[in-house]
Amino acid sequence: MRQRSVGDLMTPAAVSVRPGTTFKEIARVLDEYDITAVPVIDDEDRPVGVVSEADLLRKQTSGGVGNSARDLMTSPAVVAEPGWHAVRAARTMERHRVKRLPVVDGDGRLIGVISRSDLVQLFLRRDQAIQEEILEDIIVRTLDLPPSALTVEVAEGRVTLSGRVERKSLVPVTVRLCESVDGVVEVVSRLGFDRDDTGDHATVHGDPPVPSESQRAGG
Structure with a gap:
């Protein structure tokens, strides 16, 4: 890139x-x-x-x-x-x-x-050129993912990312990388993740939190 x-x-x-x-x-x-x-x-x-x-x-x-x-x-x-x-x-x-x-x-x-x-x-760069750079340079080369792993939509320089990445920590990294691409005006993230590796929760994204001992005991 x-x-x-x-x-x-x-x-x-x-x-x-x-x-x-x-x-x-x-x-x-x-x-x-x-x-x-x-x-x-x-x-x-x-x-x-x-x-x-x-x-x-x-x-x-x-x-x-x-x-x-x-x-x-x-x-x-x-x-x-x-x-x-x-x-x-x-x-x-x-x-x-x-x-x-x-x-x-x-x-x-x-x-x-x-x-x-x-x-x-x-900021006059074509949307298609922006999309191709994100797919080829960021998703494939940098993140080592297949190009179909994420959906990248670009309209008037506004990038929308959809799909799932393996780890939660990859979400802000992916957004920052896309923001650094020439011609990008804004990045909207709709990315999900399979595993929270940030230390906030030891759960898979989307799973309900595990109740504590006091909660199970009614305390």
Whole structure:
């Protein structure tokens, strides 16, 4: 099971500007490439900040001093790495309230940009592809079960699992594995189990509890 990473989803060879790039040139770049923000890189291609449409508008409305990327940018730049899972990138965007992240290599040099629209691709994945990955990679390869052991239904990214597994502890594990599949929005578990191995009960699922001595004695 392979989850798509930032490196898979990013736009490579990202558009960028230098600290000395002027206000008007930045505005032209944003318009020409139809983007809302652009990384500012130094002479070694390392991001030192980001200039967004909001930064340009703020300068215009405030009338502040500064007419170059160096003066306008938000710094330091919040960056991502190509090996990150897409969920980590999404959480970083949310935490810092940004829509795009420069992606850097091991030396900190800009190699691409990942945006919210790139991440949305995960949730446009076909239901059939999601179902096939769950059946083949999770049920067969990971859980070592026959593909007919569980029923997997997928509708608009919503996965419903039905059937029975051998042990109760496998239920949350199976759900978590399915939740990690790209394109899955929600997992609904209707899984039963044959044996409770969690220590809560020493009974087979569905059997009535064994009465205690006091209960049998009427106490």
